[in-house]
Structure formats: structure tokens, C-alpha cells
Amino acid sequence: MYVTLSFKFNTREEVERFLVFIQKHVKTTYIVNTRLTHVYVQLEGEGEELEDAVALVKRLAGLARGGRGVVQVPLLVLFRDAELTRPIPPDVVADALRFKGFFAEVQGDVLETELSYEEVLEAAEALSKMYEEAEKHPLTPQAKRVVVAYAFARGISIEAAVEELIKAGVLNRGAVLSLRHPPQKTRVLLLENLKNLR
Structure with missing residues (x-):
């Protein structure tokens, strides 16, 4: 089963940041196509795995945008990216x-x-x-x-x-x-x- 997501970013830097996040954190099969500040992500998977991947990609897009207001940082992403000397709750x-x-x-x-x-x-x-x-x-x-x-x-x-x-x-x-x-x-x-x- 496939799901295609489309994202519009404000700057090329946000696009690049999003692509880095996807490369680091998305474990399912995916295809990315970019056009200027538009990014199209096609995810492949089944059932819950695909749903989780869709949710993660959407959160990563929000992180890449930065934006104002409340930012939702997936804990899995945070603790994977952070160079921790000790695990922290x-x-x-x-x-x-x-x-x-x-x-x-x-x-x-x-x-x-x-x-x-x-x-x-x-x-x-x-x-x-x-x-x-x-x-x-x-x-x-x-x-x-x-x-x-x-x-x-x-x-x-x-x-x-x-x-x-x-x-x-x-x-x-x-x-x-x-x-x-x-x-x-x-x-x-x-x-x-x-x-x-x-």
C-alpha cells in the first residue's frame, strides 16, 4: 500500500532540513520528489507501520518548518539525534x-x-x-x-x-x-x- 504526502515549505533551508530528518528517521520504504519548496513523499508499507510512518513524516515536516507557537518534538527523534552521555527521562x-x-x-x-x-x-x-x-x-x-x-x-x-x-x-x-x-x-x-x- 502507498501513501503520498505533499508539503510546502517557506525556504529551501527548511526543505533541506526536512530531507535530512526523513533520511535519518524514516525506516519504511519511501520516495521523495522535490520541486523548489514543495516536497512530495511517497511511503510504502502495510497497516500500522504505514500509519506510524505517515504520522512521523508529518511531525518531521512540522519540525523542519520550525514555525511559531507550539512545536511537537517526537521523543524518538530527539533522543536519536541527541548525543547523550546518559539516558534521561x-x-x-x-x-x-x-x-x-x-x-x-x-x-x-x-x-x-x-x-x-x-x-x-x-x-x-x-x-x-x-x-x-x-x-x-x-x-x-x-x-x-x-x-x-x-x-x-x-x-x-x-x-x-x-x-x-x-x-x-x-x-x-x-x-x-x-x-x-x-x-x-x-x-x-x-x-x-x-x-x-x-
Whole structure:
């Protein structure tokens, strides 16, 4: 079965970016035809495989356009493209961006944000390095997520973030540092504290 999709881009750079995304991320058989800023993509496959490929190509077109407003970044694409030193949970990326004052939310297999794909990619790579650093500290998994996102948002080291969060009453001190409140309540408290610091 075949499906043909047609996309109109604003610039030749967007077209080239889209073609790179397709080459990197589309695993089904496809044919691409370009005419100036128009791109035609014919996908071949069966059933769910074809539906998934169509959805992915549409999301990649949105990423290539960049545009204004909310950008939907497929997590699979983000984590394939990012040079990660350590795997990071998607919600850490969203929390870190939210703590910095940007809209970011994980919806299923997509990160919705107001930032460009490149900015999200840079953030994911930086967070991965910070996650690796956080592994040297005795933190519970939930505490590690919060500490990394907080440190990223504040632009401070993991050690400094741990100290600030202990002083703020967010972390419990002990052999292993843990969250004093449930994760969702902790996020709300940190968002309020970070707004006050701006």
C-alpha cells in the first residue's frame, strides 16, 4: 500500500532540513520528489507501520518548518539525534524547560514546547551530562530528576543545586537524599520559587 504526502515549505533551508530528518528517521520504504519548496513523499508499507510512518513524516515536516507557537518534538527523534552521555527521562527535559520559564509538556511520545528543535536538542544534551554528574550523588531516582532539572534551570552545578534544595526544604538529608514532598507537589513548589528568583 502507498501513501503520498505533499508539503510546502517557506525556504529551501527548511526543505533541506526536512530531507535530512526523513533520511535519518524514516525506516519504511519511501520516495521523495522535490520541486523548489514543495516536497512530495511517497511511503510504502502495510497497516500500522504505514500509519506510524505517515504520522512521523508529518511531525518531521512540522519540525523542519520550525514555525511559531507550539512545536511537537517526537521523543524518538530527539533522543536519536541527541548525543547523550546518559539516558534521561523525557519528563526531566520538560521539567527543566518549564523551570526555565518556557512552555514544555510531554504528551505521549511527543514533547510539546515553544522552543525550536535545536534548543530542545541542546537542552537534552546538557541535561544528559548533568544526569551523569548527578549519579555521583546519593539521590533517589525522583530526587535526581528534580535536582537535574533545577540545576539546569538555574545554571548551577549539581552540588550547588543539592545544597539549595536541602536549604529550601525540598530534599530530605540522609544517607540517600530524597524528596520531602510527592514529585508533583515538588514541581509546583519549585516553579513558584524559580518565578520569585527571576
